Each structure stands twice: as structure tokens, then as C-alpha cells.
Amino acid sequence: MMRILFWVALIVLVIAAIRSKIRGKLRDMTPPPGQPGPGARAHPIRELGATIECAHCHVYFPESEAVTADGRAYCSSEHAHQPHRPG
Numbered sequence: 001m002m003r004i005l006f007w008v009a010l011i012v013l014v015i016a017a018i019r020s021k022i023r024g025k026l027r028d029m030t031p032p033p034g035q036p037g038p039g040a041r042a043h044p045i046r047e048l049g050a051t052i053e054c055a056h057c058h059v060y061f062p063e064s065e066a067v068t069a070d071g072r073a074y075c076s077s078e079h080a081h082q083p084h085r086p087g
């Protein structure tokens with residue numbers, strides 16, 4: 001009976017060792033920071049902080065990238081030079 005318990009314990013240890021090895025390999029395969037990997041699906045705009053709406057195309061974008069013209073904020077300099085679209 002003790003022999004069976006010994007073998008069961010040995011098999012469990014081997015499976016645990018193989019599983020930890022596989023997990024280590026998967027960690028090596030994950031892309032480096034900067035590239036979106038599996039599980040990294042956070043909203044990109046939320047990470048950048050405050051967002052404002054472009055007065056021309058009404059797209060929300062980070063406030064740090066805003067181009068201001070005539071007191072309005074635009075997503076790009078091209079939109080800043082185009083007339084305001086109501087609505």
C-alpha cells in the first residue's frame with residue numbers, strides 16, 4: 001500500500017514540475033511591454049487620462065494631443081483648419 005502512495009506522490013510531483021515548466025515557457029513567449037499581449041485589453045484612451053472631443057469630427061482623443069484653434073480643441077491640425085461642423 002505504501003508503494004502505491006509513493007508512486008502517486010511521485011507522479012503528482014512530476015506533473016507539477018512539467019506544469020511549472022510549461023508556464024515558464026508561456027511567460028517567455030509573451031510579447032515585450034509596449035505591444036498588446038493577451039489579457040492586455042484595457043481601453044487605450046482611459047490609460048492616457050483626460051479625453052476631449054474634437055470640434056470637427058467629434059472623436060474623443062487624449063487632451064495632451066489636442067490642437068486648439070479659435071478656442072476649440074481639435075484632434076489634428078488638419079481639423080483645426082477646417083470649419084466647425086455643427087451637431
Ligand SMILES: [Zn+2]
Nearest residue numbers: 054057075079
Ligand atoms: Zn477631428
